């Protein structure tokens with residue numbers, strides 16, 4: 149521990165932010181809270197991105213580990229106890245200072261605190277609790293805090309911490325318990341799902357408390373989220389999305405994040421990924437996730453035992469529409485909101501605008517454009533007052549070819565490099 | 576045709592709306608326009624509108640009470656947008672005027688901005704969105720530096736007049752800080768003294784020496800932030816195109832980590 153004392157704040161920050169970066173969640177969304185006029189900070193529901201790192205990801209929170217010393221041995225994690233990496237730990241005061249000073253310079257929207265497991269789950273959870281307590285009460289910080297619940301920690305500690313945080317998360321890590329068993333031997337589905345359930349119940353009880361007594365303290369007001377690593381174990385998209393669906397429905401999660409597996413440890417249990425991390429696959433999973441949360445789709449409509457993986461070439465909604473051409477075209481001036489949601493090129497916001505605007509005027513294609521509809525994608529699937537935008541065939545191959553010419557099917561940056569993302573599981 | 580020439584500001588355009596209404600020339604014979612046109616048309620009478628706080632307030636109140644605060648806010652944000660005035664037929668001032676007229680003609684004025692089938696409403700909607708988006712971007716991308724005297728200072732170069740939105744946001748967020756956000760495009764600044772409301776001031780000559788004089792710790796926190804920013808990126812996911820799509824290059828100069 150001698151090394152630690154002489155370590156500068158700069159060194160610690162470098163080590164403990166690099167160690168935290170594979171946690172993909174960085175959103176500061178989900179809660180509106182005005183400043184209180186005394187301390188520092190507020191939050192706004194859509195969240196705010198403060199920077200974008202060179203991998204293009206949003207940087208919103210000071211994302212760090214309390215410590216990267218860890219007694220566990222998760223094969224995919226660079227902090228696992230058998231790895232030879234530099235180790236460091238913050239003090240609670242150091243975390244508070246960094247958070248406050250970064251926040252007042254508007255570098256960040258708040259803190260995302262996670263941690264390796266130092267000594268024991270309880271010991272670690274207590275350090276985290278202590279840090280948040282200091283930040284909220286001594287430093288009067290009212291900005292956003294996302295905190296990790298440590299699997300296996302005392303429920304009481306998790307509960308107390310939840311009253312100080314905006315969002316809590318416990319990572320599911322791998323989509324199936326078999327995967328977890330082989331790669332994270334010290335963790336189990338049970339120690340992950342138990343606190344997840346506890347937080348869910350805590351949020352529900354808190355709603356009741358708040359209904360009765362408005363000044364009751366808020367418990368995890370921005371909800372809980374989790375993360376799964378994609379491509380480290382051989383699950384298909386179908387299994388992953390079914391897990392996601394039940395996390396939303398049965399555990400009331402706000403968000404599920406997907407993290408394309410990056411092989412940092414060269415462990416023989418892990419797949420080599422010659423094409424780099426499966427970024428395009430991860431992208432399709434996020435798109436499908438949106439379809440579940442905002443577009444009233446269910447997983448069984450998108451995938452099945454026989455078609456267990458998403459088409460990497462097309463976004464899942466286009467792919468679905470092409471397999472259901474009998475439902476199209478739909479008439480913009482008549483179709484229900486639910487039907488509009490299913491049209492490729494129409495987002496949920498534009499669908500809402502269409503429904504409102506058509507009460508006043510008949511809409512045509514130029515109006516749709518102003519409402520944010522992507523016509524080059526939607527035109528095959530819609531009519532305005534009975535007319536299509538121009539003559540087109542309602543035929544799968546024809547539309548597929550045209551959609552593929554539309555470069556937006558593959559997001560920027562993934563176009564050249566990872567068109568073919570073969571992982572060993574694909575072959 | 577009567578053309579009311581308004582100054583490009585909330586007060587200017589609202590006064591124009593007031594004067595146009597009060598003139599009783601009939602809405603079909605009236606047009607609002609921003610500032611002096613290059614060529615005067617024949618058979619048009621041009622009327623110069625002098626911004627008037629009282630008239631502008633009245634219009635503001637009428638919009639608020641008839642259409643609700645949200646619509647009021649959107650209309651103000653539309654006016655705050657720079658709005659390239661290449662589309663002659665869709666002059667910003669005139670679009671605002673026609674939108675307000677439509678609102679009063681409607682059964683439920685709260686819904687006026689959903690009538691996107693009307694080109695002038697669509698224009699107001701689009702302008703409001705532009706301002707809003709830029710303000711939201713800057714809520715994240717602007718950076719404060721701590722000056723020697725403890726004041727937080729920030730310089731930005733926005734296209735639209737987003738300072739009122741930012742001033743409100745940061746006053747709520749940093750109530751106990753003295754801060755100043757300098758808008759170098761419009762030469763204005765939002766100034767906030769700890770514990771008070773903020774105000775907007777014209778700034779013609781900024782004291783360059785003063786704002787370069789940063790506090791002793793300032794450079795240390797910048798270095799820490801840049802180190803964090805570097806180490807948080809995942810090299811295996813390097814994607815500069817996505818990065819510059821998410822944070823357009825024009826914002827880079829005023830950040831700490833990218834400039």
Ligand code: SF4
Nearest residue numbers: 218220222225228264
């Ligand atoms: S518990 Fe596992 S995933 Fe977490 S830091 Fe330790 S080794 Fe890494």
